[in-house]
Amino acid sequence: MNIREIRTRVVRWKGKTVSIAPHFCTNPMDLLPLSTASMSTFTFHYWLIVEIFTDDGHVGIGNAALAPQVSKQVIDLYLKPILIGADPWDTELLWQHMYRKTMAFGRKGIVMAAISAVDIALWDILGKSAKQPVYRLLGGRTKTRIPVYASRLYSDELNKLAEEARGYKDAGYKAMKLRFGWGPADGAAGVQRNVELVRTVRETVGSEIDVMADAYMGWTLDYAKRMLPLLEPFQLRWLEEPVIPDDIHGYAELKSYGRIPIAGGEHEFTQYGFRDLLAARAVDYIQFDTNRVGGITQARKITALAESHSIPVVPHAGQMHNYHVVMANLNSPIAEYFPVVDVEVGNELFWYIFDGEPKAKDGFIDLDDNIPGLGLTINEKNLAENFEVIE
């Protein structure tokens, strides 16, 4: 089996978007004196779809959501020449070739997102060729179903936040995650607003539901150390991305500073990045996203590394490329799940691009033993109606 063609398409949502409350989520730009809303940089209304076609008629599908226009260029210019004519079963050699060819300017960020999208498409082909779901190529089932946590609860008026949290509890979720709205620039008042968000969700759902909270890189070490003692009474399962990803020492300090488990890694890349996080004892949960970290070829190495450190892997974003990894990994107790909502920040866009993503029921998703590959198809009808193909 050989790779015959690769098609990369960047699509942009052109339908309506729902506007969201100011201060809906902290982010790294909050520290800057900007007049415009800083979160706009972190909304994702573009997506990259990658299709790899083989000479025997298989089509592997991968995707990337980090800077899709530039990821597309990386694939078209640098990765495609490696892949055309290659045997998709040589995933390890192909990964090493892509990684080493782009070493001088790659390693992390956009280039790794591009490599990830390709690698995911290759694994989809392997599953289809072997007539097996991908998780069966990775070790098979470690759970009858995958528990998922509802991931949204953007910072908002407290009554709206409570209503949303109650909705998840009623729908059967046993875990949910909220976003902090305030950071260092918002002073002592913002500290109190953050505490109110967590208190509202905890008091709404009671003590038998896991609650997590995400600062999305929007705090500093100093600020996180102010917040941690105030959050301790609410028994968070974890505090996510309290500082920027490069501040590994800050992570490690926070992990030993308080009693709230610290989670991170959705903006970290490859086994080398995670080796450093683990060696520094910087996180209690690892949250790589398979479509950023280097694809399934890297994800399986990092899960092995994490298991040997007794650090659970709970990938960012759910989606099929992560669910297959979670299913095959005993050390992944739960997965993230972005509920199906009208298009807002862009986290939910994949629901509109692909068919086959499992919908949560009673707080679980399942994968189908009888669907080969990753189980996704492209919803071309919706693409034509609601998206613009940029390039």
Ligand SMILES: [Mg+2]
């Ligand atoms: Mg996150």
